[in-house]
Amino acid sequence: MSDVNPILSGSAQSIAAYQDAIEQSTQAVVEWLKQPEMYQGKTVEQLRERINLNFTSQGLGNQAAIERAVEYFLKDSLLVHHAQCVAHLHCPSLVISQAAEVLINATNQSMDSWDQSPSATIIEIKLIEWLREQVGYAAGDAGVFTSGGTQSNLMGLMLARDAFFARQGHSIQQDGLTGDLSKIKVFCSESAHFSVQKNMALMGLGYRSVTQVKTDAFSRMDLADLKDKLAQAKANGEQVMAIVATAGTTDAGAIDPLADIAALAAEHQIWMHVDAAWGGALLLSEKYRDFLNGLELADSVTLDFHKQFFQTISCGAFLLKDARHYELMRYQAAYLNSDFDEEAGVPNLVSKSLQTTRRFDALKLWMGLEALGKKQYAEIIDNGVTLARDVAEFVKTQPHLELVMEPQLASVLFRFRPQSDDMAFVALLNQRIGDVLLASGSANVGVTEADGVTCLKLTLLNPTVCLEDVKVLLASVKATAEQLLKA
Ligand SMILES: Cc1ncc(COP(=O)(O)O)c(C=O)c1O
Structure with a gap:
């Protein structure tokens, strides 16, 4: 050769x-x-x-x-950095993230054992320690980088399930699922990410194990309904293995009342997982960090860096408050993490991860933090939240547009409103506006639902986008709607 x-x-x-x-x-x-x-x-x-x-x-x-x-x-x-590309939680990437990818790819380290990634292992562990500090967890290194929010949510739900059964003296890891599984429930809000359902199905408990708690007018978990549903579950002989709170719902960017949910979870001895895949970016915010108060009370946390941390896909993390819960998924593979290695203090990341071979994605965040520094990182994150507020104010001044909800993070939900109260017609028109804009190649606007009716969504992560760019986009929405109405 x-x-x-x-x-x-x-x-x-x-x-x-x-x-x-x-x-x-x-x-x-x-x-x-x-x-x-x-x-x-x-x-x-x-x-x-x-x-x-x-x-x-x-x-x-x-x-x-x-x-x-x-x-x-x-x-x-698709040009994800384009000013009119604002549909999803899909960020333009940092230049330094591209440089990190060159290093990650060329070195091809694998995080499943120390002897395949010595310096990378130490960097990942130190970054997990640092992330725990940002969340407000005790010092430690319980946590791991993941492929993103779905996998981190799976880890939270899996450990919650296994801890729940362990308290009853049963090892899921050894003996698998047991008992009347129809009584095992997970609570999350109606606006929680669908990966909760998918993960529960994957874990053998099915979609029906997910009880959706109502949300308030801002898509946040309604505490009164949570209390009612907890009482109802008890009365029905059901057992709640976890409450999943969301810090930054996919559409509205809503942050559930974390501290109140944590208090209820503690009272009922239920595992609390927080899906902070989006809102976790506020850990670096100068202006909005307090939105995450209560995050430190969660038993486990999902963070995603390929959203508002501007890292290339994939890059996420899972953090576990109490390292002892990692025992629930421990596996000793002689070729990766032998007893001998562990006694010698060789770091062992494979035991903390669902993956075996795993990319060194932590380097991207590490280099991003070092390159940008606190001030610039905070600025590019806060920019989106502030811009969403400005856009919402502008939308309110436009008679043909309806603001669906006041923004909470960096998204704006709105509809084009023709002179018609036929909501099926309004829904179809907004769907078509999104489709036509994408087909023309000029813009990618999110199409989703609020209160069961289709609406449009701007996810304003891109820090290079300004109000004038969004006004151009909203003018295209109007022109497209008018064309469609004429046709
Ligand atoms: C709130 C929330 N959680 C989890 C996820 C899933 O994350 P990933 O796509 O990284 O698996 C998303 C994706 O948008 C999300 O918005």
């Missing part, structure tokens, strides 16, 4: 090939970044037709493979 060795190594030939491939890719990205359109506007059918794998006997070589990726992937990718 010496002539055409495709492996990254220290040989002069490999280093030259690496530099050529990276240079060619970087150049293509630079051109792509400058593209004015948010999206080239191709349909599903057009892309299916256009994109085909070319896996030949001899191979095309790096240069041609990159050229094809530029043509068939890059050109038709």
Whole structure:
């Protein structure tokens, strides 16, 4: 294999090939970044037709493979940094995060054992210690980086379930599920992320194990309903293994009353998990950190750095208040974390994770914190929250727009309101506005529901977006609506 060795190594030939491939890719990205359109506007059918794998006997070589990726992937990718790309909790990324990816990818460390990632393991542990401090947990290193919110929520729910059964003298890890499972419940609000349902199904307890607590006018968990439902569960002989509070619901950015929920959870001896996948960014805020008061009372916390921390996908973390609960998922694999290693004090991250082979995503956050510093990181996070408030004020001045709810984090929920009270018509019109804007390639606006009626959503994470950009977008919404109404 010496002539055409495709492996990254220290040989002069490999280093030259690496530099050529990276240079060619970087150049293509630079051109792509400058593209004015948010999206080239191709349909599903057009892309299916256009994109085909070319896996030949001899191979095309790096240069041609990159050229094809530029043509068939890059050109038709969505510009997430574009001012009109504001649909989802999908952030533009930090430049330093891109540099970190170069280091992460080239070194290809794997976090499942010390001997596959020595310095990376120490960096991840130190970052977990630091994150715990930000949350207000006691000093320690119970926690791990994850692929994102869904996996972190799964870890919280799984440990809550296993701790619940352990209190009754039963080991889920050893013996699996037991007893009348229809009586086991998890509580979360009606606005909690769907990964709660999906994870409960995955854990063998099904969607029906999820009791949805009503929300108030701001999509926050309603405490009175939580109390009622807890009392009702008790009366029905049901057992609540966890309450999942959300700090930053996906649409409204609502933060449940964390301290009050924690007090109820403690009173009923129920595990409290906080899904702070979005709102966790306020840990770095200068202006809004107090929104997260009570987070420190949770038994476990989900954080997601590929949302308002502006890291590239994937990058999330799970934090566990009491390290002893990690015993519930301990597994000793002789080839990774032997007794001998543990006695010698060799760090062991695989025991804290659902994954085995795992990327060193922690480096992105580490370098981001160092590069930006406290002030700049706080500014880019706070910017979105402040902008959402300004946009909401502007929406209120527009007679054809209806503000659905006052913003709480960096999102604005609104509708285009034609002169009609037929809400089915209003819902369809708003759905079509979102579809037409994306198909034209000019903007990506979120389409979701509030109180069962379709509405539009702006998720204003991007710190380079200003009120004037949003006004341009809202003008496009209006023009699109008028075209649709005419047709
Ligand atoms: C509140 C909340 N929790 C969890 C998730 C899932 O996170 P991920 O997509 O990183 O798995 C999301 C995704 O948007 C979310 O909004």
